[in-house]
Amino acid sequence: MIPAETVAQAHAASIVATAYLCGATATTLKRKGNELNGPCPACGGRDRFWLNEAENVFLCRASGEAGDAIVLIRHKHGCSFAEAVEMLTGERPVPAATHAPVSKDEDNKFREWARRDAWDIWQSGRPIDPSRGGHLVVRYQAIRGIAMPNWHIRALREVDNLPYWHKRAGDQHSTIIHRGPAQLAAITGPDGRFTGVHRTWFDLSRPNGKAVIADPDTGEVLDAKKVWGTQRGGKIVLREGELGAGLAIGEGIETVLSWRELRDDRSSTLWCGINLDNISGKATGQIPHPSLTIKDSLGRVRKAKVGSHEPDLTDARCLTLPAGVFNGMTLIGDGDSDRFSTQAAMLRARKRHALTVPDCRIDWADDGVDFNDMLRRLRERRPERAVA
């Protein structure tokens, strides 16, 4: 009979640490916010395995196995409940992870294949310059209250009928669940090489211009923006600024273009950094959130933790800035999501990038809104005034 305390300790074991114990690696598991996704350390595949760090649980779509660290150890080693508990509490050695289900070579092959596929999608788009037939992106940005800039954004294209692939519950492969007009944005790496495509599906009859795409089985509304290929370490170049000017980085395309109009910025290089994690990189530690809580696998409510202000400088899979190119930098801070975690990430980003770019500052949107909200409000109040 195992003491209840020991069982509780095993139940509460970190699911991420357990996945690594089972042979998953930081290269095979890709982080998407609170979730990590990749091949299952027990039964392989490509992206069947999901970890939810906040809820401390895993899901393997192929086997249907799901639950806490004990379930994962049993899925991996086919052992008894008691044996799994003993492995997790250190009373029984964990069998060595005999083989990683996906080798680094295979992983690289998949990445290169995804990059080429993303390139094909990008190539299928047409330029957004209205004189060359572009009109969808201009109309979408207008719905968002953004006047299309007077320079040609080479990193944006548009397409009339882009398929939206989605993996339905229980399916091994993705199927097309939607087709429609979309904006394409080219993601480029530090060397300027194309690494992936960012897509936004439109519905120009809706107030925010974005398509509503729902999972056909669950009805859950899916994200109208998706990336294919690699986004880590990449950016979308919205403007090549003047030589010696500053750099401004924000999370979304609309954010950066809205900021540019509101601040009447005429010279900075403008980058969309795609997501906050990519802009800030990993932290060396975690800090407790003042109000957010999570429930662990035992149903206990605990304070949620977010990445600290200290950048982990060994993280190479985030945005890196060239030294000696920009004379200053603005991090565009949106206030619409959780301010505490956004602020921690922004402070971390500033510390990281201040090592290569001088005069790093954060420009915050007003409380509770983002720069696009601010721009739209300004237009509503003063429709006659052309902004910048």
Ligand SMILES: [Zn+2]
């Ligand atoms: Zn599995």
